[in-house]
Amino acid sequence: MAIAVLSLVLAACGQPAPGGGTSAAPSATVAATASPTRGGTAIVAIWQFPSTLAAHYANQTVTDIVNYGVIEGLAETNTNGEYIPTLATKVPTVANGGAKMTADGKKLDVTWELKPGIKWSDGDPLTSADIKYTWEIWMKDPKVNNRTGFSEIESVDLPNDLTAVVHYKSIYAPYPLNFFSLMPKHLLEKEADISKTDYVRRPLGTGPFKITEFKTDESITLEKNTNYRDAPDKPYLDKIIFKSVPSSQVGLAQLQAGEVHAMWNLTEAQTPDVEKTAGLALQVVPGPTVERIELNTAENKEYTDPNSVHPVLGDIEMRKALLYATPKQSIIDKLLFGKAKPGSSPVSQGWAAYKEPQEGYDPVKANATLDKAGWVKGSDGIRSKGGVRASLTYATTTGDQLRERVQQVLVDEWKAIGVEVKIQNQPSSVILSGSCTGKDPRKLGTFDLLMYASTPSIDPHSTILPRYHSKQIPTQADCSGQNYTRFKNPDADKAIEEAGSTLDIEKRKAAYAKVMKALNDAYVVIWMYDRANIDARVTGLQGWEANVWRRFTWDVQDWWLKK
Amino acid sequence: MRRLLQALPLLFAISVASFAILKATPGGPLAAYEGNPSFTEDDRARLEHAFGLDRPLPIQYLSWLGSFLTGDWGYGFASHQPVLTLIGERLPNTLLLMGSVFVIVLLFAIPIGVTTAVKQYSVYDHAVTGATFTFLSTPTFWLGLLLIILFGLQLRWLPLGGVSTPGAPFDVVDRLRHLILPVATISLVQLGSHVRYLRASMLETIGQEYVRTARAKGLAERVVVLRHALKNAAIPLVTVVALDVPELFVGALVTEQIFGWPGMGRLFLDAAFRSDYPVLQGILAVSSTLIVLANLLADVAYGYLDPRIRYS
Numbered sequence: 001m002a003i004a005v006l007s008l009v010l011a012a013c014g015q016p017a018p019g020g021g022t023s024a025a026p027s028a029t030v031a032a033t034a035s036p037t038r039g040g041t042a043i044v045a046i047w048q049f050p051s052t053l054a055a056h057y058a059n060q061t062v063t064d065i066v067n068y069g070v071i072e073g074l075a076e077t078n079t080n081g082e083y084i085p086t087l088a089t090k091v092p093t094v095a096n097g098g099a100k101m102t103a104d105g106k107k108l109d110v111t112w113e114l115k116p117g118i119k120w121s122d123g124d125p126l127t128s129a130d131i132k133y134t135w136e137i138w139m140k141d142p143k144v145n146n147r148t149g150f151s152e153i154e155s156v157d158l159p160n161d162l163t164a165v166v167h168y169k170s171i172y173a174p175y176p177l178n179f180f181s182l183m184p185k186h187l188l189e190k191e192a193d194i195s196k197t198d199y200v201r202r203p204l205g206t207g208p209f210k211i212t213e214f215k216t217d218e219s220i221t222l223e224k225n226t227n228y229r230d231a232p233d234k235p236y237l238d239k240i241i242f243k244s245v246p247s248s249q250v251g252l253a254q255l256q257a258g259e260v261h262a263m264w265n266l267t268e269a270q271t272p273d274v275e276k277t278a279g280l281a282l283q284v285v286p287g288p289t290v291e292r293i294e295l296n297t298a299e300n301k302e303y304t305d306p307n308s309v310h311p312v313l314g315d316i317e318m319r320k321a322l323l324y325a326t327p328k329q330s331i332i333d334k335l336l337f338g339k340a341k342p343g344s345s346p347v348s349q350g351w352a353a354y355k356e357p358q359e360g361y362d363p364v365k366a367n368a369t370l371d372k373a374g375w376v377k378g379s380d381g382i383r384s385k386g387g388v389r390a391s392l393t394y395a396t397t398t399g400d401q402l403r404e405r406v407q408q409v410l411v412d413e414w415k416a417i418g419v420e421v422k423i424q425n426q427p428s429s430v431i432l433s434g435s436c437t438g439k440d441p442r443k444l445g446t447f448d449l450l451m452y453a454s455t456p457s458i459d460p461h462s463t464i465l466p467r468y469h470s471k472q473i474p475t476q477a478d479c480s481g482q483n484y485t486r487f488k489n490p491d492a493d494k495a496i497e498e499a500g501s502t503l504d505i506e507k508r509k510a511a512y513a514k515v516m517k518a519l520n521d522a523y524v525v526i527w528m529y530d531r532a533n534i535d536a537r538v539t540g541l542q543g544w545e546a547n548v549w550r551r552f553t554w555d556v557q558d559w560w561l562k563k
Numbered sequence: 564m565r566r567l568l569q570a571l572p573l574l575f576a577i578s579v580a581s582f583a584i585l586k587a588t589p590g591g592p593l594a595a596y597e598g599n600p601s602f603t604e605d606d607r608a609r610l611e612h613a614f615g616l617d618r619p620l621p622i623q624y625l626s627w628l629g630s631f632l633t634g635d636w637g638y639g640f641a642s643h644q645p646v647l648t649l650i651g652e653r654l655p656n657t658l659l660l661m662g663s664v665f666v667i668v669l670l671f672a673i674p675i676g677v678t679t680a681v682k683q684y685s686v687y688d689h690a691v692t693g694a695t696f697t698f699l700s701t702p703t704f705w706l707g708l709l710l711i712i713l714f715g716l717q718l719r720w721l722p723l724g725g726v727s728t729p730g731a732p733f734d735v736v737d738r739l740r741h742l743i744l745p746v747a748t749i750s751l752v753q754l755g756s757h758v759r760y761l762r763a764s765m766l767e768t769i770g771q772e773y774v775r776t777a778r779a780k781g782l783a784e785r786v787v788v789l790r791h792a793l794k795n796a797a798i799p800l801v802t803v804v805a806l807d808v809p810e811l812f813v814g815a816l817v818t819e820q821i822f823g824w825p826g827m828g829r830l831f832l833d834a835a836f837r838s839d840y841p842v843l844q845g846i847l848a849v850s851s852t853l854i855v856l857a858n859l860l861a862d863v864a865y866g867y868l869d870p871r872i873r874y875s
Contacts, residue, residue, distance in 0.1 A: 041730055051641035051837075059596050142613040143643070148601035195643040216642075216652050217825030217833075219729040241729045246823035253716055254723050429594045435607065438594060462601060480604045 343527025676761025
């Protein structure tokens with residue numbers, strides 16, 4: 001408190017504060033609103049509790065929320081989707097010579113240089129050996145979540161303490177974010193099994209805060225890291241406490257009651273409550289998550305033949321009509337409180353975003369399309385063609401209120417154009433299990449219409465290749481692909497392969513646009529809406545900035561509490 | 564002693580059955596990884612091997628049983644913590660919550676049950692009967708939320724959840740304030756059923772001939788009710804109370820969830836959502852043992868309260 005007042009006074013006098021961090025302001029009133037004050041504890045409500053904070057084991061979103069203040073990597077993403085250096089001096093690119101393709105064009109060498117003088121929060125220096133060690137752990141530890149990127153690395157050379165040369169055995173385009181989370185060699189190298197150490201709950205990092213307490217299902221306490229590279233200027237806060245709340249409803253209630261300062265991931269339906277409470281502010285950031293309805297173009301049966309044709313959805317005119325009869329905007333306005341945007345492609349954000357919209361809501365056109373295609377309405381108002389009744393099933397995850405309401409709207413809309421749709425929901429543990437043994441209907445091909453959301457990573461290749469290449473249709477022999485609509489287009493295949501073999505961003509962008517256009521021209525997916533990330537805070541918590549690609553705690557070093 | 568031995572095959576059967584049910588539920592512990600597009604079939608195979616899920620089911624069961632009996636309860640898949648550590652972290656919170664409930668329910672149930680029976684059909688009896696039926700038929704989650712809204716949100720008297728104020732040093736008053744609402748939620752519902760049990764059996768015993776005899780001997784009404792009637796009337800209550808004992812360990816699933824109470828109930832629920840087999844099996848093994856033991860305990864207590872009951 002005293003320090004905060006002191007820095008306020010100093011700032012007000014037009015003197016730089018002792019740390020030099022706060023910007024000098026001409027008057028006390030301006031200082032109070034514009035210039036950060038030091039100290040204080042911010043409490044952030046989390047309604048999921050991290051089972052582990054070790055980045056290589058974790059698979060929960062909430063782990064990132066906590067870790068962003070603690071663990072850093074070589075580079076990160078700004079809100080425009082551009083790579084910016086964190087612990088490295090610069091992001092290596094072909095242009096600046098940091099990234100080089102080998103002469104045969106098949107391999108890639110990336111040279112990273114660390115900023116000098118960076119320390120782990122225990123005071124030990126960060127060296128290039130930690131980069132190599134991070135790769136080794138990811139490849140060695142059997143319990144690691146996944147090895148994306150790391151498995152593409154052939155070797156890592158360490159010319160000196162601050163330089164690491166990473167040799168990829170392929171053209172791995174998302175290399176800038178490969179080392180998103182560095183691990184401390186000096187602490188862990190003597191451990192036989194990291195999963196049995198304290199690191200699982202209190203990982204050591206180079207970030208603005210360090211974890212001082214982990215009370216399961218209660219709270220996680222982060223304290224200022226005095227060895228942080230911007231210390232003592234930043235962070236402004238002394239502490240951040242992540243407090244467990246049983247649900248986002250309770251989180252919101254605690255925010256309204258003043259028990260917490262911020263909470264993450266509100267539903268659209270909760271936003272009116274925040275908007276009408278004085279002293280609270282909403283932060284609505286467009287996110288990369290896209291809610292979609294996928295249309296199965298192959299027969300609806302277990303281990304469907306990729307070359308079979310769905311009796312109803314196999315007709316592109318039928319698929320068009322379903323899209324024309326989908327009132328995206330009114331669903332967004334009424335069910336999502338206007339806090340989302342109509343979808344247009346799987347990649348809605350970042351450098352490869354494809355925003356050419358799908359055709360809008362027009363039930364007259366939908367009816368005309370079906371009439372023209374020979375789908376004739378029967379006495380019950382449902383169309384049929386050649387003895388095939390226009391009757392479909394519509395699946396999504398059970399227990400999701402928003403999705404269930406969207407289903408009700410669409411069942412009515414589609415019935416009005418003569419298509420009968422029966423709801424057939426299943427638990428998310430089955431429907432999104434992503435495995436044939438887990439009976440995922442998308443993998444098996446046992447669905448007609450299926451609605452869910454997916455979030456692409458900043459480099460779209462990991463989304464576009466497995467989802468839209470014709471070789472990625474899951475079959476009994478190889479269940480790994482994610483081409484669930486059974487979309488087959490030789491030109492799109494070629495474009496995907498081209499994009500995967502170059503580092504030229506413009507060429508890749510054009511290739512992905514070609515794929516996404518082909519996808520929309522085939523009408524195999526209805527892109528419902530691009531979902532926003534909605535966070536809320538008390539207005540006294542300041543210094544936030546939005547970042548489409550990262551969770552709201554990405555800039556905690558800049559947060560400060562108004563006294 | 565013989566009954567203790569009889570309990571062993573029962574416990575074994577329970578553990579086999581629970582293992583089978585856990586394995587039969589769809590999803591599995593790796594389902595949580597699936598949302599990630601980077602998670603490949605190779606990753607799945609590697610993790611299945613690391614967690615021992617690729618072995619035949621009987622082998623998985625036997626290896627779990629073997630290490631369980633030697634005190635190694637395994638590691639949680641999600642948290643990588645020893646199951647015993649996970650239980651150890653939650654148990655004190657659950658004991659505190661359920662222990663408070665246990666004591667409060669007993670303290671109130673006996674006097675209320677006895678007095679309502681003695682003053683049958685009085686205004687007091689009708690009021691208590693009305694109240695107990697109301698609470699008995701109220702779902703816990705609804706009652707809990709109601710109390711939160713009333714005392715937490717509207718009146719702002721009590722915190723909305725958790726065991727203590729985060730970041731604050733240990734403080735008894737703060738702890739108690741966090742305890743009030745969850746304890747009240749469970750106690751009100753449990754009190755309803757316990758009072759009903761005791762009232763019913765008190766009414767039955769008060770009508771018995773030996774009670775009339777006691778009165779005829781000229782004993783004070785107090786002595787008649789407490790020594791002669793209550794001791795016999797308490798037998799059905801003993802069963803109910805003995806079966807409360809395992810709850811001290813298991814916790815309250817719904818209430819802990821609503822109040823964000825970091826206890827055994829939440830541990831179990833989280834583990835169930837994630838199909839975290841080692842955690843689930845550890846909890847199920849302990850809770851089934853406690854339930855079997857509690858039943859034994861109730862039988863022993865019967866013998867004490869009513870010497871006519873003998874087990875052969």
